[in-house]
Amino acid sequence: MDANQDTRQRAGLSDALAAERTFLAWIRTGLALMGFGFVVARFGLFLKQLQFLQHNSADPSYGLSLWFGTALIVAGVAVNLSSARHHFRLMQKLEQGGPVPSRPSTEAILVALFLALTGIAMAIYLITTRGTTTSNNRQEVSMSPAINKGIVDKPSNHSVDQTVDRLKGILQSKNVTLFAVVDHSGEAEKVGMKMPPTKLLIFGNPKAGTPLMLASPSTAIDLPLKILVREDVQGKVWISYNSAAYLQERHNLPADLLPNIAVVETLAAKAAE
Numbered sequence: 066m067d068a069n070q071d072t073r074q075r076a077g078l079s080d081a082l083a084a085e086r087t088f089l090a091w092i093r094t095g096l097a098l099m100g101f102g103f104v105v106a107r108f109g110l111f112l113k114q115l116q117f118l119q120h121n122s123a124d125p126s127y128g129l130s131l132w133f134g135t136a137l138i139v140a141g142v143a144v145n146l147s148s149a150r151h152h153f154r155l156m157q158k159l160e161q162g163g164p165v166p167s168r169p170s171t172e173a174i175l176v177a178l179f180l181a182l183t184g185i186a187m188a189i190y191l192i193t194t195r196g197t198t199t200s201n202n203r204q205e206v207s208m209s210p211a212i213n214k215g216i217v218d219k220p221s222n223h224s225v226d227q228t229v230d231r232l233k234g235i236l237q238s239k240n241v242t243l244f245a246v247v248d249h250s251g252e253a254e255k256v257g258m259k260m261p262p263t264k265l266l267i268f269g270n271p272k273a274g275t276p277l278m279l280a281s282p283s284t285a286i287d288l289p290l291k292i293l294v295r296e297d298v299q300g301k302v303w304i305s306y307n308s309a310a311y312l313q314e315r316h317n318l319p320a321d322l323l324p325n326i327a328v329v330e331t332l333a334a335k336a337a338e
Contacts, residue, residue, distance in 0.1 A: 092145060092148065094141075094144055094148075097141070100141075103138065214311065215307055215308050215310075215311025215312070215315070216305055216306070216307060216308070216311075217305065217306055217307075217308045217330070217333075218303050218304070218305050219303065219304045219305075219333050219334065219337050220301060220302070220303060220304075220337065221294070221302040221303065221304050221336065221337040222337060222338065223302065223336075223337075224262075224296075224302060225262035225263070225264060225294050225295065225296050225302055226262070228294045228302060228304065228336055228337070229246065229264050229266065229294050231335070231336045232266055232292060232294070232332065232336045233246075233266075235332055235335055235336060236266075236268050236332070240270075241268050241269065241270050242268060242269060242270060242289075243266065243267075243268045244267045244268060244269065244289055245266075245267045246264055246265070246266055246267075247264065247265040247266075247267070248263075248264050249263040249264065249265065250262045250263045250264070261295065261296040261297065261298065262294075262295065262296045263293070263294070263295040263296070264293075264294050264295075265291060265292070265293050265294075266291065266292045266293075266294070267289050267290075267291050268289055268290055268291075268292075269288060269289030269290050273325040273326075273328070274288045274289065274290075274325070276322055276325065277316075277318060277322055277325055277326065280318060280319055280322055281316040281317055281318055283315075283316050284312070284316045284318065287307060287312055287315070287316070290306070290307075290326065290328075290329050291306065291307070292304060292305070292306045292329065292332065292333060292336075293305040293306065304333045304336060304337050306329045306330075306333055307329075308330075309323055309326045309327040309329070309330065312326050313326075
């Protein structure tokens with residue numbers, strides 16, 4: 066009798082530990098679904114940011130990624146709740162010594178089918194999105210075949226004149242000398258030609274610029290610093306300037322002097338607000 070009782074106890078403990086391992090595996094599955102759902106939900110935001118950096122005027126909708134991601138997160142929560150319920154009922158049966166069903170796991174089959182359908186839908190969605198993005202990129206390349214390396218473009222929330230006035234005020238408040246404002250569109254109008262509003266601001270500070278030219282005399286080609294404010298054919302205003310990293314690489318400037326030219330990024334960001 067004692068041997069049979071010990072055997073039943075060992076078998077019961079083995080079953081309980083196996084059930085616990087299965088429960089923990091389902092928890093990992095639910096967490097994986099929720100984590101993957103979060104990544105998919107943020108994928109649409111990543112694509113929109115990519116479109117913004119490429120200055121694509123088209124505004125394609127990537128809202129489906131949010132719904133796919135939300136569905137996966139909800140599925141992960143449902144898996145965790147269902148596995149907790151199933152584990153609780155299974156442990157009750159094991160404690161009561163009742164028969165444990167040996168049928169295939171319904172939860173596993175449902176999760177597999179759900180993931181298969183979601184994967185097919187996401188594949189179709191990504192193929193469709195890729196076709197739209199490729200078409201837009203080809204159109205953008207054909208409209209602007211040459212893009213100068215090292216130029217940073219930031220959108221402005223103001224008109225060209227308003228942006229220029231904001232830049233003037235910022236430069237004055239920082240005691241930075243404004244050497245000139247070149248009105249390219251105004252000069253074009255004088256000779257009977259039309260172009261969107263385009264103005265170039267040339268500014269600098271000898272205390273910041275002189276060390277740069279002493280370290281690398283060729284820097285004088287790109288100094289004083291410049292900011293271009295222009296309006297594109299769609300009426301959107303852009304602030305353009307040479308990136309500090311580009312100027313550093315172009316003139317082999319030491320890293321400790323990089324802040325002397327990086328100030329242009331701060332000026333452009335404040336003017337665009």
